[in-house]
Amino acid sequence: MGSAHLGAVVTPYTIPTPLMDALQLTLLVLVAAGATAVVLIREPVRQVIMLSVYGVLLAVLFLAFQAPDVTLSELTVGAVALPVLLLLTLAKVKRREK
Amino acid sequence: MHIFPFVVVVYILAVGLYGVVTSRHLVHQIMCLIVVQSSTYVLLLGIGYKTGAVAPYFYDIPVHTPAVDPVVQALALTDVVVEAAVTALLLAIAVQAQKRFGTLDPQELVQLKG
């Protein structure tokens, strides 16, 4: 119980630990950059596109954290359902402003 | 690599909060709120990770293979879908706010007292 480091178990899904570390590091940096970009873009329609890209980046990060269920959820919600809702709201709001 | 994921979690939270505080458009503010929520998913999954372990699905691997924590994955999974519905509720309220006050600027909405 509580075994943290193991190198003896080989399944079809394990890759060597240094490679996994490098992958997770790269994805974490990309996610941080994506979050900064989402906040710094002020125009709402462009921000929706960047939010969609950020959702896909997060999904790949969750996959690197060995969580395929959360990946599926984040992919369907963050790349499809949320941008659709946001764009519909923006259309409604923009129409009223005219 | 021991604390770098947690540093990224705190950074995403801070950046999202900065976006919420200095926003001039309600929909932009709601999207920054989505970014703040996403930092908690990364935190949950980062806590449950075990070096060298696989995903906790034993369909085709032997049952005693070391796997990552499934409880935090269950929490994060329902979290993602439910926050989308709550964001939809916030968007509906933003639409109603624009009808009632005529503006979508949160820094002007503060001064309009009914």
Next chain:
Amino acid sequence: MTPAQRRWIFLAGAAGLVAFYLWGLTGLPGFGNYPGPYGDIINRVAVAQTSATGVVSAVNFEYRGFDTVGEEFILFVAATGVAVVLRHLRSERQQDEDDPTADWAIPPASDAVRLVALLFTGPVVVMGWFLVSHAQTSPSGGFQGGVVLATAFILIYLSGEFLLFRRISPADVTDAVEAVGAGGFAAIGVSAVAMGLPYLKNFLPRGTVPGAVSSGGTIPLISFCVGLEVAAAFVLIVGEMVEQTLLVRRGDH
């Protein structure tokens, strides 16, 4: 208070928050050194106890089923809230001033978009049902499958067939399906109580082969109910928002 002053006050507060948060997080045993007992215990006993090889879904729908009931009702209430807020808005608008965009011509969707959207609707529905029904075997479950099913309806709307979208998902039918999904989950728990067992205890036969679709007891039933409810909630939310943008513009109905 000017925006610049507001920004400086925020930065001061955020610096304190970040400092405390980092101090707390560095007290954890580091990334990759998971110490806690619960994950290991559940990974060891879940397949034997529930004969469901998808341990995350087993945790979601059986070991922590009561929390999932709560989360599902958050979704239900949020969808109801959207319906209440936007329906009220629509009935007020019909006596509003004339809409300057009422005579705008809406460009129809391009042929490429229509082709892709209509081609993908069938496979998306099949994928959604696959995800909903295989919660206990592989990475899937009611929540993801429900959102994928709602995506099929959104594809129909995106291909320009707004009236078809409205005809196949009328508001009262969607409300009824959502209520059946949410009530079904609660009813499964209550039927366990009717047999003298604790609420939401798994009382159906577990199945012999771990990983078959018929294994897992009440887990596939609960996943089916959750999938229905999540799909109906998202279709309801999108339908309410779409009514706002397009219905008044068309002028009929």
